[in-house]
Amino acid sequence: MTPTLDEVVVGVPEARLRPYVGRYIGYRETAPAPLVRHEAAGAFVVVILGWGAPLDVVDPRAAAHGAYAVDSFVAGPFDGYCATSTVGVGVGVQMLLTPLAARRILGTPLGEVANRAVGVDQWSDGWLDRLRRRLAEEPTWGARFTLLDAALATRLAGAEPVDARLAWAWRRLAGEGGPVRVAGLADELGWSRRHLAVRFHRETGLTPRTAVRLLRFQRAYAALGRRLAVCEPLPAPVREDPPPARTWADLAVRYGYYDQSHLIRDFREFAGATPAALFPPGSHPSNPG
Incomplete structure (x- = not known):
């Protein structure tokens, strides 16, 4: 018996939250038999x-x-793939947070939760578990998203700001204007490479070098997932602007890899399989990247 995605509702956070939370995804899914999914690193x-x-x-x-x-957890960031498994009817809300947004909202240095999944009932002050219970009591997705807006705004209002130097470093690493050398980044901050790595890892759960690799992988994963999910075999051209790359090697270069082998190695490490194996015709990635 195949799983059924009974309901998916996307909510847009209020304007003041959008720098921190991209969207809310409410879902209801029925899995009559055990359902196992690979979840890519990110x-x-x-x-x-x-x-x-x-x-x-x-x-x-x-x-x-x-x-x-x-039924509820906080995970990541992860520098390797993991798997989820469930059976029955799952209902809930998913949020994806950038590391620095999560640092403020969760109130925990992410070095403490990197490469870990933690049930919300184990979260230090219990606020996530209380929020989960309140969400379950609301009758509509709109009411749930409004409750999330209020809860997250309250957390941000009471949170200490992230060190502006780390926020700047993250923006540089996450930018799409070309590769950033970690040594050069440290020099611009006036820090040693070791000091940058230690501070960055404590707050984001990643080293700068790993962040660069994962951010590059996310862009390729999202783009290739969209392309392969609609049954467009490579290297067939696809209508888009700018014109698409026509080979795996071209795609690798487009997303910042040295060559096709480099792209494939990262997919194996971060997603557990090659791009073609991950996204067969008609499939879709579970993580949007």
Whole structure:
């Protein structure tokens, strides 16, 4: 029996939250048999606030870093792929947060949760679990999204700002204007490379070099996922502006890789498979990247 995505509702946070939260995704899904999904690595934090069937989040590299039989959890950032498994009816809201946004909203240095999934019932002050319970009591998705707006705005209002130098470094690394040398970034900040790596990892859960790799992978993952999901075999041309790359090698260069082999290696490391294996015709990526 195949799983059924019964309902997906996308909510846009109010304007003051949009620099921190891209969107809310409300969902209801029925899995009559065990459903296992590969979840790609990413330079972001996943927050699931659910009130349906429990699931497991498993890191194949370290089972102790997963979360088991939970309906709600915080995960990441992860520099390797993991898997989720569930059976039954799952209902909840998903949010993807950039690391520095998550640092402020969650109130925890992300070095403490990198490569880990933590059930919200284990979160230090219990606010996420209380929020989950309140969301479950609301009768409509609109009311739930309004409640999320209010809760996240309150958290941000009471949070200390992130060090402006780290925020600047993140913006440089996340920019799409070309590669950024970590050594040059440290020099511009007036820090040693080691000091930058330690500070950056404590706050974001990633080293600068890993962040660069994951951000590059996310762009390629999202773009290739969209292309392959609509059954457009490579190297067939696709209508878009600018004109598409026509080979895997061209695609690799477009997204900042040295060559096709470099692209494939990163996909194997961060997603557990090659791009073509990940997105067969008719599929879609579970993480938007």
